[in-house]
Amino acid sequence: MTSTTGGVSGAPGISAPPRFDPFDTLPELVPLRTAAAHGDWPATAAFFAGLGTEAQRSFAAGLLADIDGVERYLEQAVAALPGDPLPRTLLADRYLHIGWDIRSGARAQHVSRDQFDRFHDWLRRAEQLLIEVCAEHPSYAHAWTVRVTTARGLELGQAEARRRYDRLAAHHPHHYPAQTQLLQNLCPKWSGSWEAAHGFARECAAAAPDGSHSGALVAIAHLEHWLELLGDGGMEAAAYMRGVPVRDDLRFAAQVSVLHKDYRPGFHGIGAHSAFALAFSLGGHHQDAIPHFLELEDRAAEFPWQYTPDPAAAFVKYRKAALSAAWGESR
CATH class of the missing domain: 1.25.40 (Serine Threonine Protein Phosphatase 5, Tetratricopeptide repeat)
Structure with missing residues (x-):
């Protein structure tokens, strides 16, 4: 719900610094x-x-x-x-x-x-x-x-x-916890391949019941790919996340998982929404990140925000961009 001052109302933690301690957020x-x-x-x-x-x-x-x-x-x-x-x-x-x-x-x-x-x-x-x-x-x-x-x-x-x-x-x-671990095994940094990593993530997202956390594996795979490209130079990494195929992949995965009507957050909800929020934000798809930041408010998971140089600053920066996009949509 948007307010007349350009912020987002109804979410008391929406402008607070992020909390990463799971014993605090859960x-x-x-x-x-x-x-x-x-x-x-x-x-x-x-x-x-x-x-x-x-x-x-x-x-x-x-x-x-x-x-x-x-x-x-x-x-x-x-x-x-x-x-x-x-x-x-x-x-x-x-x-x-x-x-x-x-x-x-x-x-x-x-x-x-x-x-x-x-x-x-x-x-x-x-x-x-x-x-x-x-x-x-x-x-x-x-x-x-x-x-x-x-x-x-x-x-x-x-x-x-x-x-x-x-x-x-x-x-x-x-x-889902075992799926996230196998996904790491399948990445090139552990002698896997991007074909195997992305294939496994999509396979899990498609096979799982609607509303499960498995769709977040798609976001995690893209974040891992971005991180690998980041080591070769930021421009290629940024272009990868901005790409329409990545955006559409993320949109589908979010719709069948954390944005589905049957979704129930559980303990993994903060991490799953964090993965989508960061992945969409890195690609400049701030409107797509809106529902994830609205769900998170001031809660965040150390993974994957730890992939940024300053997790708290990155969370605040991208949350602000998403909420600005939300305000722009409502005008």
């Missing part, structure tokens, strides 16, 4: 952070038991795995509950995060041999736990999701990563 996750802070395994287990979908469980597991020191109480839970897949999977995810922090997000040529050795050591520890879980519980979604990522880190190849994803997809065919 307050229903705060009990998980509290449980982690106290090393409270019963509270942690109860939190996961209360989640309604496998995608929610994967999202929450990723947040827990990113909290320093949680491996200590997770290791205790694994020792106390050797037959329970949850503590083993959460601990494996934490080991993965520890390893990736050591490796860093740099390209391989900028990672030292010592970093790689320690990185692989932590991933192998995660694999040992996950192999057991997947053998005992072959439909355990998050264990397979983490194994897609360890396959990438251990450089086990495209075929093995796809095999792991397919094992998961046989039970959970539209598991």
Whole structure:
């Protein structure tokens, strides 16, 4: 709803600085952070038991795995509950995060041999736990999701990563967290190809039920492609995002996913809208970005905004451009 002063009314956070902390933007996750802070395994287990979908469980597991020191109480839970897949999977995810922090997000040529050795050591520890879980519980979604990522880190190849994803997809065919991980595997920076990456993203968007998050994979694939081109010079990257084929690809994906009448945000909604908002904005398609920024208001996901030099400044800049376009449309 537009106001007579040229702003957008009815959205109290629409001009506030962006909030990136998921425990702030998704307050229903705060009990998980509290449980982690106290090393409270019963509270942690109860939190996961209360989640309604496998995608929610994967999202929450990723947040827990990113909290320093949680491996200590997770290791205790694994020792106390050797037959329970949850503590083993959460601990494996934490080991993965520890390893990736050591490796860093740099390209391989900028990672030292010592970093790689320690990185692989932590991933192998995660694999040992996950192999057991997947053998005992072959439909355990998050264990397979983490194994897609360890396959990438251990450089086990495209075929093995796809095999792991397919094992998961046989039970959970539209598991968005695993799809986002396999998409990374399929990008050229991990020995994939743009044909494979874009093809997989479009395949997931077309196959998923209307209103699912899978359409956001199309936006993520284009952002990855833009980032690769950015390293070769900004002009080619900008031209790519401005292209009509990219714009139309994004429009279709948004309509069948986050803009569809059957869409329900869930935990992944902020990240999905962030992907579309950034992708449309980079191409100068500010009117297309309007509904995504209106939904986000002052909420944002670290990924993919971290692909910009200053995520907070980029969010504010592009949100302002979209809202200016919204005001222009209404006149």
